Amino acid sequence: MTYTAAINQSKVDDSTFDIDTSKIIVPNEMFDNWQQTLDLLSELANTPVALIMRVHKASIEVFASSRTSGNPYKKHDSENLGHGLYCETVIHEAKELHIPNALKDDLWNNNPDIKLGMIAYCGLPLRWPNQKGTFGTICMLDNKEHVYTEKFRSLLARFQSAIESNLMTLYQQTKLQIQNQELERKVQLRTQELVELSEKLIKEIENSALTETTLEYHKNYDPLTGLPNRITLINTLSSMLEKGKPKDKVSVLYLGLRNFKSINDSYGYLIGDKALAILSQRLQKLINKNTFISRIAGVEFVIIQTHASAKNAVFELIESALGCCSTPFTINDFNITIPSSMGISQAPNDGIEAISLIQKASAAMTISKSNGSSHSFFNQHTQQNLNLRSQLESRLMDALNKNELSLNYQPLVHLKTQRVVGAEALLRWHNPVLGNVPPDKFISLAERNGQIIDIGNFVLHTALSQTAKWYKTVEHDFKIAINISPLQIRNPRFIDHVADLLKLYQLPATALELEITEGLLLQDEHIAHFTIQKLQQLGIKISLDDFGTGYSSLSYLQKYSFNTLKIDRCFIKKLEENKQDRELTKTIIAIGKKLNLEVIAEGVETINQDAFIRKERCDLGQGYFYGKPMNAEQFERTFIHKKCT
Template sequence: MSVDIRTAVVPDSILAGWQQTVDLVSEIASIPAVLIIRDQGEELQVFVASDNQTNPFSKGSHDVRGSLCQAFVRHENPLHVADIAQHPEWQACLAEMHGMVSYYGLPLYWPCGQVFGTICILDSRENNYADNIRSLLARFQKTIEADLDSMARQARLEAANEVLTQLHERQQQELTELRGQLSKEVDNRASMAQTLEYVQRYDALTGLPNRAALLSHMEHILAVNTNQQFAVLYIGLQNFKTINDSYGYLVGDQILQTVSDRLRHDLAGNFYVARVTGNEFVVLLVTSRIEELTVRLANRLSHSLNQPLVIDQQNITVPIKMGLAMSPADGPDASTLLKKAGAAMNLGKVSGSAYTFFTDSMQLALDERCRLESHLVDALKNNEFSLHFQPLIATESRKLLGAEALLRWFNPVLGQVRPDQFISLAERNGQINDIGNFVLRTAIEQISNWYRLYKYPMRMAVNISPVQFRDTGLVRYVADLLAEFQLPPSMLELEITEGVLMQDEYQATRVINALKRIGVGVSLDDFGTGYASLSYLQKYAFDTLKIDRGFIAHLDNSEQDRELARAIIAMAKKLKLNVIAEGIETQEQNDFILEEGCDCGQGYLYGRPVPALEFAASHLETQTFAIDDEQMAIA
């Protein structure tokens, strides 16, 4: 009996299992996009997509030709492209992949040999995909094909039921065979359930328990004995991103595996070792002699883990920091102890200590952060945010060239809260995109109103958070605001710091070029404070360079700072960049940058950040409105 299964409907129970599969792969491999794509002949369909915010592909799309070219998806063997940009034969796909640049996929077949589609993983960076990730994907490939086999058998079973009265004896024989096959499928599913339970509780790269397993273990200890003494040692590998950038992610993975092997080798008995996040591990020590043994253990691990690691015949030293918290003194529950140990580790990065115990002062800092976070959650809804504006001034004529929008937060309980106190909190709790969008909208609306009222061309500078910069919808949002308020794009300049560029150079290039295409200016803020700022001037199409105030503050008494400022201004002029000196507070500083050819300054000498009405009264209403070359250069 011939049954066409190519158009078969996948049952919800199987779909749920596939969704769980792609979500797990995405979580385990830290991959933005994991997809199951179904080949329907005339079109491709994103059948299942990992459910995470960084996945640009949407489940249910019936024509993905605009997202992935069909030739890229329709492959008969495992296909791996570490960086599509480096392969001319795949260049046509690069623009259609929503920022993804690497691909690894396995074909999926019906039991009759017909193509069902593919299961694939895509990353926004170059990725060679470790063997354990490939093996995990291959295992899920077999499971999915087992589901397809089960569906095919079910389809044949239903067809057989329709002719039951005519082919009774033949049907009985077929049903017997199918029952045996379904029994095997039940066994396969039971085995797969065990595998899923394992990957949910253990780290795929190192084989160590993960954060969820650690918390469960700690909660079990506390449930048995609430006064049980144990120490949490939170271990962080320092400079790990730099190592990944310098040696590659494969070497980074080998370092993590080597560190986990050292921990297993060095620890035995009443120890529990887990990998809780990318480059962070936790050791749990349960003992009655908690203080004495914790210090001895911290010293031993510090000595062991700070020894050079031999990776691919290279000696690589990875400094570590440890934070320590102890039960019951530092907290009554597992998550609190883990958080406090992590906080102590982060403080150790600043203090330089090999290991740091959680203290009362840290508790005060944590309490203060929690207090800020509790008010920050509703700050935007309660209209507690506002913008102040600081002028950008021509150093010679003192004419207004532009303004920088600066965020302010006044809370009825906390009073005025400094940006350096709440911006990092907003980045951690996910509010920064909404807050950043508020700043963009308010700043663009304000300069649009000023332009219509005073007809005075100037530029509005707006700082962009690294988290906001990674938002794939940033450029579209900016373009929509410019259109909504009918503002010329040249009157807007977005300021980014070196930290934005260090996180993802490919994303930075793509976003900066997209902003330039719509006519928006891009400024490199705080120039000179980072180790690689000079190289960024070669890589990215900046319009403006802002000299960090640290070089300006000591111009009067530091020959070195004068020479550095002089060199930065000269270099920027050679590169045809606008130059803004921040932190100008004295006439002598103004005269220096003017003499060196820096034609724009910002600082208290020209004006402090003030609300919009006060800014207009102090700067716009006093300007002469003849447009000269300086204004045209900015606007």
């Protein structure tokens, strides 16, 4: 190991010397342990960022950063002091700082880290021993509201102590090196001190061993529920499959809770965590020598069981596990019901590999969720869906590079003037083997594998470039409507990126309307609120798509400042034969008018539907009645160089 220290020779005497702690180098082995600690912290807290910061005289730098998706902080990134950073306050006050949501906190809503999307923070100081100053901080940040539980904060404090123990060791070893330089002259005087140092080093070794034991536990077990985690599950299932008798069956039950985010939003994260802890206690009562239970994700559990007979033997376990969820949870005088879905795969019929069986059970659970059933066994139909998804994913990876993606444009018609005032950009994928793949088949895949960012950039570039050409041709204002994904919203540079594109293509901000869905608001409510506000400040219009289909649509009109409402096509489709849909459509248009919002009816296909929405003073219409989606050349020929009649 290499240690460097600056020694003030003028102050060295028989008993005193100075160590410049800023010159002490952290060895690679110790740094690697810190890195593993950060990665584990990020995983356990389900937070994208865990950092160790090192403070200098006029700045603070990222010394180590968790290797997690969505972490914008890189090693050696630095920021000048004096700007009110989270970590600067921790260092100044020498105590814990916990901010669940800076956007709701008047003291923190202008913090520089918000520019990177980090609105939640929890951090502790890291100190050198013997009042030699502060090394920096250990902290966690999140791009969404995050109330870090007492358990996680206690764990963070344990890691703080372990790292400070490392700093003590470094300091003492550096001190020992300096003392050795004076050893010949001061052997007698230093003997007792060396004994003390040895005792401290032994104690630090003992502390390090204890920390390693703690890390090993959290590596294999979920700290909230105490259940084994994914790693232990895979190892256990692999062992079961390997040691099982030829006639034995192994069932894998994948249990997922539905709409759990609404519980956290309604009752708070502490209540949500308590519900998960109670559920785990109920599930653990099902454990016997042939049954194993694991929590492998936030609201997902896996139960595995060996038995001697076929499927019939597992139905009792399925019923018991689902009953653990359906029984109401009484917490702080709240009675909470948690809906669930389950997927089941079985060895050897569905496979003999642990990971494959877990994936197939997960796929069966997805089928169960989609069809509204309590449980679903993996079968040939599920396998076909998996094969199709795998085929789509593999070909989608090259779709952009092979120019297989394109945009169609569907006109937006002003119902009063009958003029085409804009278009919605609709993504299309044509693959030589698969043919035309509907967006609802591949957009969700792109969001899961992260490709939606590149695809979203392609849509923005293509649509804005084309609109810029049309904008110069038409004699009136023209707008382009573009759907955006939750992953795009979570990108800290999304707002600046859109502004840069408008500048690049010389388009006014009012020519762009971004369409968001209720699903986006459910996933990222706080980030969505901030992003919508900033986009509207630029002059960009925001549209709430598919209005009326979500259970919280009206509440969103209260929370957010939209410019446009789009009435979902399901209401327009049955206008002529369904009185309820007519009344709902009237109500939505009236709400929009009351709130001074522009209202668009999509899915208009008949003259009677057109007449109805005109009579109700709807602003814009969209649908096959006015024009089908078409490529840019057809749209230009039909609507740009030819007046809409």
